[in-house]
Amino acid sequence: MSKSSIVSIGNELLNGSGVDTNSAYLSERLLSIGIPVVMVRVVGDDCDAIIGALRAASDEAEIILTTGGLGPTDDDLTRRAISKYCGKELKLDEEALADIENFFAGCGRQMPQRNQMQAYIPEGAQAIKNDIGTAPGIMLSLDSRRASSIQHPASILLFALPGVPAEMKRMFEQSVLPKLVELDGREVVAIRKLKCFGMGESNMAELLGNRMERERNPLVNTTVRDSVITVHIIARDEDMKRANSIAESEQSKIAGILGDIVFAKEDISLAQAVGIRLTELHKTLAVAESCTGGLVGKLLTDVPGSSNYFLCGWVAYSNEAKIRELGIAPELIEKNGAVSEEVAAAMAAGARRKAGADYGIGITGIAGPGGATADKSVGLVYISVAKADAIFVERLVFSGDRDSVRKRAANAALDLLRRNI
Amino acid sequence: MSKSSIVSIGNELLNGSGVDTNSAYLSERLLSIGIPVVMVRVVGDDCDAIIGALRAASDEAEIILTTGGLGPTDDDLTRRAISKYCGKELKLDEEALADIENFFAGCGRQMPQRNQMQAYIPEGAQAIKNDIGTAPGIMLSLDSRRASSIQHPASILLFALPGVPAEMKRMFEQSVLPKLVELDGREVVAIRKLKCFGMGESNMAELLGNRMERERNPLVNTTVRDSVITVHIIARDEDMKRANSIAESEQSKIAGILGDIVFAKEDISLAQAVGIRLTELHKTLAVAESCTGGLVGKLLTDVPGSSNYFLCGWVAYSNEAKIRELGIAPELIEKNGAVSEEVAAAMAAGARRKAGADYGIGITGIAGPGGATADKSVGLVYISVAKADAIFVERLVFSGDRDSVRKRAANAALDLLRRNI
Numbered sequence: 001m002s003k004s005s006i007v008s009i010g011n012e013l014l015n016g017s018g019v020d021t022n023s024a025y026l027s028e029r030l031l032s033i034g035i036p037v038v039m040v041r042v043v044g045d046d047c048d049a050i051i052g053a054l055r056a057a058s059d060e061a062e063i064i065l066t067t068g069g070l071g072p073t074d075d076d077l078t079r080r081a082i083s084k085y086c087g088k089e090l091k092l093d094e095e096a097l098a099d100i101e102n103f104f105a106g107c108g109r110q111m112p113q114r115n116q117m118q119a120y121i122p123e124g125a126q127a128i129k130n131d132i133g134t135a136p137g138i139m140l141s142l143d144s145r146r147a148s149s150i151q152h153p154a155s156i157l158l159f160a161l162p163g164v165p166a167e168m169k170r171m172f173e174q175s176v177l178p179k180l181v182e183l184d185g186r187e188v189v190a191i192r193k194l195k196c197f198g199m200g201e202s203n204m205a206e207l208l209g210n211r212m213e214r215e216r217n218p219l220v221n222t223t224v225r226d227s228v229i230t231v232h233i234i235a236r237d238e239d240m241k242r243a244n245s246i247a248e249s250e251q252s253k254i255a256g257i258l259g260d261i262v263f264a265k266e267d268i269s270l271a272q273a274v275g276i277r278l279t280e281l282h283k284t285l286a287v288a289e290s291c292t293g294g295l296v297g298k299l300l301t302d303v304p305g306s307s308n309y310f311l312c313g314w315v316a317y318s319n320e321a322k323i324r325e326l327g328i329a330p331e332l333i334e335k336n337g338a339v340s341e342e343v344a345a346a347m348a349a350g351a352r353r354k355a356g357a358d359y360g361i362g363i364t365g366i367a368g369p370g371g372a373t374a375d376k377s378v379g380l381v382y383i384s385v386a387k388a389d390a391i392f393v394e395r396l397v398f399s400g401d402r403d404s405v406r407k408r409a410a411n412a413a414l415d416l417l418r419r420n421i
Numbered sequence: 422m423s424k425s426s427i428v429s430i431g432n433e434l435l436n437g438s439g440v441d442t443n444s445a446y447l448s449e450r451l452l453s454i455g456i457p458v459v460m461v462r463v464v465g466d467d468c469d470a471i472i473g474a475l476r477a478a479s480d481e482a483e484i485i486l487t488t489g490g491l492g493p494t495d496d497d498l499t500r501r502a503i504s505k506y507c508g509k510e511l512k513l514d515e516e517a518l519a520d521i522e523n524f525f526a527g528c529g530r531q532m533p534q535r536n537q538m539q540a541y542i543p544e545g546a547q548a549i550k551n552d553i554g555t556a557p558g559i560m561l562s563l564d565s566r567r568a569s570s571i572q573h574p575a576s577i578l579l580f581a582l583p584g585v586p587a588e589m590k591r592m593f594e595q596s597v598l599p600k601l602v603e604l605d606g607r608e609v610v611a612i613r614k615l616k617c618f619g620m621g622e623s624n625m626a627e628l629l630g631n632r633m634e635r636e637r638n639p640l641v642n643t644t645v646r647d648s649v650i651t652v653h654i655i656a657r658d659e660d661m662k663r664a665n666s667i668a669e670s671e672q673s674k675i676a677g678i679l680g681d682i683v684f685a686k687e688d689i690s691l692a693q694a695v696g697i698r699l700t701e702l703h704k705t706l707a708v709a710e711s712c713t714g715g716l717v718g719k720l721l722t723d724v725p726g727s728s729n730y731f732l733c734g735w736v737a738y739s740n741e742a743k744i745r746e747l748g749i750a751p752e753l754i755e756k757n758g759a760v761s762e763e764v765a766a767a768m769a770a771g772a773r774r775k776a777g778a779d780y781g782i783g784i785t786g787i788a789g790p791g792g793a794t795a796d797k798s799v800g801l802v803y804i805s806v807a808k809a810d811a812i813f814v815e816r817l818v819f820s821g822d823r824d825s826v827r828k829r830a831a832n833a834a835l836d837l838l839r840r841n842i
Contacts, residue, residue, distance in 0.1 A: 012644035014458045015612075016449020017651055021440050023463065028437020037435045038470065042444065042461035045642070049459065056477070073626045074633055075642055112623055132820055166821045191436075202533055202555075205494045212495055221466070221496055223433035230438055287736070293722025294715030297736040301714025304790055304823060312742035315708070315718040315734030317727075321776065325733065325746075355742065369725055399553055400587045402725060 002183060004030050005057035006040040007050065009068035009078055010163055014044045022067040022161075022168050029172065031234075033181055034188040035063060045069060050081035058142075058156050063180065068163030070135035072115040078160055079120055079138070086142055086158075088122035096127040096136040103134055128159070128175045133167040137175070157183075190243035192251040194231040195264040195273070197415045201229060207257055211250075218250045226407040228270065231258075263418055270414040271299040271306075277421045278309035278359075285417070286355030287313040288326050288347035290338065291365040291381060295410045312355040316347065326350030337376065339364050344382035345391045352386045359421070360386040361413050367402045379405050383413040385420050392420055423604060425451050426478035427461040428471065430489035430499055431584055435465045443488040443582075443589050450593065452655075454602055455609040456484060466490060471502035479563075479577050484601065489584030491556035493536045499581055500541055500559070507563055507579075509543035517548040517557040524555055549580070549596045554588040558596070578604075611664035613672040615652040616685040616694070618836045622650060628678055632671075639671045647828040649691060652679075684839055691835040692720040692727075698842045699730035699780075706838070707776030708734040709747050709768035711759065712786040712802060716831045733776040737768065747771030758797065760785050765803035766812045773807045780842070781807040782834050788823045800826050804834040806841050813841055 006026055012018035023040045030037055038060055043049040050069070057064045069078030083090045097119035104111040121127050121138050128137030138160040159176050161168045196204070201224050205212055208231075211220045218235035231254060235246035255262050263273045278285060287296050287310075297313035300306050316322040319338055323330050328346045336342045344362045352360025365381030372378045379398040384391060396412055398405045427447055433439035444461045451458055459481050464470040471490070478485045490499030504511045518540035525532040542548055542559050549558030559581040580597050582589045617625070622645050626633055629652075632641045639656035652675060656667035676683050684694045699706060708717050708731075718734035721727050737743040740759055744751050749767045757763040765783045773781025786802030793799045800819040805812060817833055819826045 010644075011642055011653075013445070014448050014461065015452050015653060015655070016445045016447075017644045017653060018646065019440060019442050019445045020461075024434070024437050024440045026437075027435050031436050038465075039474070040435065040441075040461075040463035042463070044459075053460070072623055073643075112627060114627070115623070166825060202493055202536065206533060206535070221432055222494075223431075223438045225439070232433075232436060232438060234436070289715075289718075291722075292719075293727070293731075294710075294718025294734055294736065297710075297715025298713075298719045301712075301736070301738065302824070302827075304788075306714070307738055310714075310736075311739050312746065313715055313734075313736030313738070315715065315722070315731075315736075317718075317722065317734070318732050321733035325775075354746075367725075403723070404587055406723075 002035050002063055003038045003061040004035045004063040004065060005038055005061035007053045007057055007064065007066040008040060008042045009045065009050055009066055011044045011075065013042045013068075022163065022165055025165070025169060026065055026067070026172065029177065030180075031189055032191060033177070035180060036189070045075040045077050047077050047081045047084065050077060051085045054081065054085045054158070062156055064156060064158045065176070066158070066160045067168050070118065070137070070160060070162045072112070072118055072134065079117075079122075082138060082140065082158065082160060083122045086122055086140060088124055090120040091123050093119050093121050093127045093136070096121065099129060099136060100134050128161070128171050130162065130167055130171055132170060133162060133164055135162040135167065137161045137171050139175070139179070188237065188240045188243050190235045190237075190240065190247040192233045192247040193265070193267045194233070194251060194255055194258065194262050195268065196229040196231065196258055196261045197227060197263055197270060197411065198261040199229065204229060204231075204258070208254065211254065218246050220250065220254065226404070226411050228411060230267070260419070263415070269299065269302070270411050270418065272303050274414050274418050274421070275300070275303050275306055275309060277418065281421065283358040283421070284309050284311050284355075285359045285361070286311050286351040286357040287361045288351035289313065289315050289363050290317060290322070290347070291367045292363050292406050292410045292413075293317060295406055296361060296363065296413055299410055299414065311357050312351070314351060322347065326354065339366055339376055339380060339382065341382050341393045341395060344384040345386070345393050348384035348386035349391060358387065359417060361417055362386070363409060363413050365405070365409055367405045367409075369402060381405065381409040381412070383409065383416050385413070385417045387420065390420075392416060423456050423484055424459045424482040425456045425484040425486060426459055426482035428474045428478055428485065428487040429461060429463045430466065430471055430487055432465045432496065434463045434489075443584065443586055446586070446590060447486055447488070447593065450598065451601075452610055453612060454598070456601060457610070466496040466498050468498050468502045468505065471498060472506045475502065475506045475579070483577055485577060485579045486597070487579070487581045488589050491539065491558070491581060491583045493533070493539055493555065500538075500543075503559060503561065503579065503581060504543045507543055507561060509545055511541040512544050514540050514542050514548045514557070517542065520550060520557060521555050549582070549592050551583065551588055551592055553591060554583060554585055556583040556588065558582045558592050560596070560600070609658065609661045609664050611656045611658075611661065611668040613654045613668040614686070614688045615654070615672060615676055615679065615683050616689065617650040617652065617679060617682045618648060618684055618691060618832065619682040620650065625650060625652075625679070629675065632675065639667050641671065641675070647825070647832050649832060651688070681840070684836070690720065690723070691832050691839065693724050695835050695839050695842070696721070696724050696727055696730060698839065702842065704779040704842070705730050705732050705776075706780045706782070707732050707772040707778040708782045709772035710734065710736050710784050711738060711743070711768070712788040713784050713827050713831045714738065716827055717782060717784065717834055720831055720835065732778050733772070735772060743768065747775065760787055760797055760801060760803065762803050762814045762816060765805040766807070766814050769805035769807035770812060779808065780838060782838055783807070784830060784834050786826070786830055788826045788830075790823060802826065802830040802833070804830065804837050806834070806838045808841065811841075813837060
């Protein structure tokens, strides 16, 4: 089984200005074709550091992917580092240069002189086309000790891709993935997921017991983000069909154990799961948000096609907006406070009624850091779902910072809707 | 000058389920006290891989930070790996155990048996308190070859922190940072930033010319996210005052060169910059969004205290909602289409009028992947800002996917407001 190693390049990744999301994307895609990533190294815009990381990566993996450092500025050093690492001079690739010039021409601009450097790649390497940016990628095959022919069994395949995620993803899918799938003799991996909401990770581990043991096939593990738990089921086999069948059988068994906290058997968000149900039932939704400030609307409309069921949202941040836009009685706010069960319910009902929707969501709470009162602490959130014949309200108290409270509150509201559609 | 190296631990980081945001946070914080991060290694939940990463890290840095793998499940292997790496047995830390039991008691629950394992730390190590979660951290001082006393000049300081970002950050600030600041004899680093909107990275590099050369002090580099460019100015000196003065003088010079595309001299978002201006002027804002679906509201209300100037938002996703909620004439939509200059302007004006705000923002566009027509392509977005005596509209065409189009459109709208406050 081939293994891969990723080198992410850029000072922004080592000074806190940027987060390396590319590695997560590449890891998942590589694993899906049976190529596990054994390590990710993040290095700065420093030629020696990049060369060091490439050398270390070639000790542990047959496939190396780099992202970043292919831009047109002086701190883009990946080309030079690869050239030194493999002992091949940089040479102008005329076709790559023409592609860059065409890219600028397509935007109605002339290529700045400095972009020419992007067309230089090590001798013997191939340029990887970039349809949506200026930086071509680099594909290179090397002997694990020295540069060698592409067919050599001990060879290392190196792919250098740009750091811009959209360009990197497109080039990976178009050019790198097909090349990797050609490589033979690999154990394949089937991955299935279960997406869950409404339980802690520890409790889930107790429920799943020895299914989560390390050496087991299928391997089961869990990750959590914004209170959504993803169960990952990873089955290995020499045969893809068998691997799929092992993974699916485990997926069904775990889904049976976890019951209705499972909201999807594929890697979708709560907003997508809700959208699928609403679409199936031809139902519509409106949302009134206070403390989440538009986040529920944002999550719902992250989903292409959400206009089929999402009619309207209100960010009723001020009391005046709650009264004027959602028809909430001023006395209700006066008596109970804006952060209350009653106001959450009235927001949900108001959104539903004003939009003429089948379902309404209402959220009001204290996201912090300010806003707490003697009897209402930061993290207190009321979520509500209104439908034709019922209104549901839940009182929740979240720990964590503003961002975390808001994300978990938004997900809790979407989950309350899911359980009551 | 001490250097640091980060080891991020967790299968979720190598199978695409999670993104390593912790390293970005730690990198920035470490650099701010003059400790550059020379490498980040991301490894899975695999004892040997963690040990290998710790060994490699100790070859290049005096300070090692790990995140992740301190949870209560079988795939949490950081404790065991550190124990093997430093050759010290794991021992129950009674105080840490009491802290974990207290944490559960505080939530009104009994500690599950499996959480006891979190109180085991290598002999000679210190537990790092975790106020908001169950996993204590580990602090350990080692000889660079073998375990040694904390005062040894060749010693390595290792800190193991949980992977949950809120816990990791709190423990880093409370316990790790003060410890590191004590260490002496370091060249200090002063970092200043300029946040910019409205120019490409290449053009900016041409403007800044040799200021961006690699070996220069101060070092200047740029990063870009959602069309916002951050200029990082990093000055080194043995004296903190001098380092600050070098960085600030460069910051002023570059701000002069870049002019009004600079929206802040500190690391804040466009929404924060807009909020600061509105607060200074005691002005208020309302937002009407279509294609961004609540994202502008979310960005504005990410900022604590935004209720002082942000009154109300509408996610007027359907035409009916635009007509009913914002008072847009149906004929205007019929004649020009919902994605048009006219409708964007009417949305901005409608939001302003209905909310009684000083400023209104309107956004309508085609975020994709669907929704394109013969004359309106995916990525076409109209943004508008209405004030008492004027309405501004811009037509923009973004490349990239739905997420990218929406983020850049939201930022462009906030910037249009900034330039017209």
